[in-house]
Amino acid sequence: NRWISISMRHIHVNRIEGFEGAVQDISARKESDKMRLELDQERLDFMEQFSLGVAKEINSPLGSNVATTAFINEGVDDIIDKQNSERIALKDYSDFFNLTQKSLSILSSNQKRITRVVKRFRDVSVQHLGLVLSYFNLRDIIDETIASQRWRIAGWRVNVDCSKEIQMHSYKKAISLILVQLIENALLHSDADKDQDPVIWVRAELDGQDNVQIVFSDNGQGISQDQAKNLGQPFFTTKQGSDGHIGLGLYMIYNLTSRMLDGRLQFPVTGNGFCVKLVVTRKIGAPDNSSI
Secondary structure, X not given: OOOEEEEEEEEEEOOEEEEEEEEEEOHHHHHHHHHHHXXXXXXXXXXXXXXXXXXXXHHHHHHHHHHHHHHHHHHHHHHHHXXXXXXXXXXXXHHHHHHHHHHHXXXXXXXXXXXXXXXXXXXXXXOOOOOOOEEEEHHHHHHHHHHHOOOOOOOOEEEEEEOOOOEEEEOHHHHHHHHHHHHHHHHHHOOOOOOOOOEEEEEEEEEOOOEEEEEEEEOOXXXXXXXXXXXXXXXXXXXXXXXXXXXXXXXXXXHHHHHHOOOEEEOOOOOOOOEEEEEEEOXXXXXXXXXX
């Protein structure tokens, strides 16, 4: 379909009367307006989803803390009443201290939960990370990142297949953060260490002259096709829990890959473990005469 704009006006000059007008093809403008409206709606949908996720993750521990605080106040009021009426016994103090100890444990646990959740929200933003463009060797960054995580992946085998000749001009900290998050995902979600020796593979190679392909996989339980459709969406997780699994890890990876590394993210369902494939630009902002 095409859109046209027709404008006409009545003229009367020297006893000559008539109409003049113009016809303009505005299809491109209409298509642009349509795309803008669709993007605006996507942003609104995302903000609604994100806001609901924030409210859900924060509301549960906060609500628990409100109820626990009220419970402590009731205990305080009760023991004060008993003191004032001189009906208090040693057992009343013991019961009150036990109540307070359990309640404070709940409050502390909820506060830690809130702190973890807020930190995860902050990690999603790439604005505060202080990323700087630089020249680096990809194999060196992979090896350094894995070495920094050895304390967490004790008992895991990590196999790296990457040429030592791949040079990049990009955000090396972003690549390192992505690898750290993928290692964390493997530790928390794969269950690879339950009935077998857990293994992580990191493979990287050139994808043409301008891109680099990085494939991270493990030998865990993997994911289904239905789950793969939602990976990278905020607050989607395969393992709900009270210990910080709120579904922002892969979303952070998506942000770093698409916004900072000028790349794309894929989740191939291989039927054997979990697999993530990143294709990122090898030279971001490098001079045309760069030799890498």
